[in-house]
Amino acid sequence: MKAVMVSITFLAIIAVTTVVFAGTLFNMKCESKTCGFEAGVMFGGGMAFQQLTGYCQSCEKFVYLQWTRKGSPLVDPNAEIVEPPEPLGKILDLRTGSTLTIFACPDCKGPFAEIKSLEDLKHCPACNKPEFAIDESKPTIVFD
Numbered sequence: 001m002k003a004v005m006v007s008i009t010f011l012a013i014i015a016v017t018t019v020v021f022a023g024t025l026f027n028m029k030c031e032s033k034t035c036g037f038e039a040g041v042m043f044g045g046g047m048a049f050q051q052l053t054g055y056c057q058s059c060e061k062f063v064y065l066q067w068t069r070k071g072s073p074l075v076d077p078n079a080e081i082v083e084p085p086e087p088l089g090k091i092l093d094l095r096t097g098s099t100l101t102i103f104a105c106p107d108c109k110g111p112f113a114e115i116k117s118l119e120d121l122k123h124c125p126a127c128n129k130p131e132f133a134i135d136e137s138k139p140t141i142v143f144d
């Protein structure tokens with residue numbers, strides 16, 4: 001009986017780890033007829049790196065910051081260690097009441113807000129209407 005308990009715990013840990021470490025690419029589309037903005041958006045990192053997602057209003061595209069997942073056996077020991085990015089600050093989003101963390105865009109160095117998950121991405125970044133949804137005609141891709 002004890003052995004069974006141990007293996008269930010082990011399985012649970014594997015399941016949680018897999019969810020946390022895998023990233024997902026969603027093909028998103030604005031359903032507003034006057035907009036039609038489309039973009040692939042990635043959430044989560046891979047086995048060797050961690051990643052955060054945001055939308056840069058200046059560059060008009062989704063941007064990503066990646067850093068090394070320390071301690072991962074998949075990190076190339078010869079590769080340069082990338083430290084986690086320092087946030088520029090936090091702002092309160094009055095629309096949702098949640099706190100947004102602001103980082104510098106990797107391209108233009110302007111500020112962008114982190115989008116933590118797909119649930120936080122209901123509004124189209126181009127037209128701001130709450131009609132941004134997964135494009136069901138395209139595949140959702142899971143990567144490591």
Ligand SMILES: [Zn+2]
Nearest residue numbers: 056059105108
């Ligand atoms: Zn930018």
Ligand SMILES: [Zn+2]
Nearest residue numbers: 030035124127
């Ligand atoms: Zn739109």
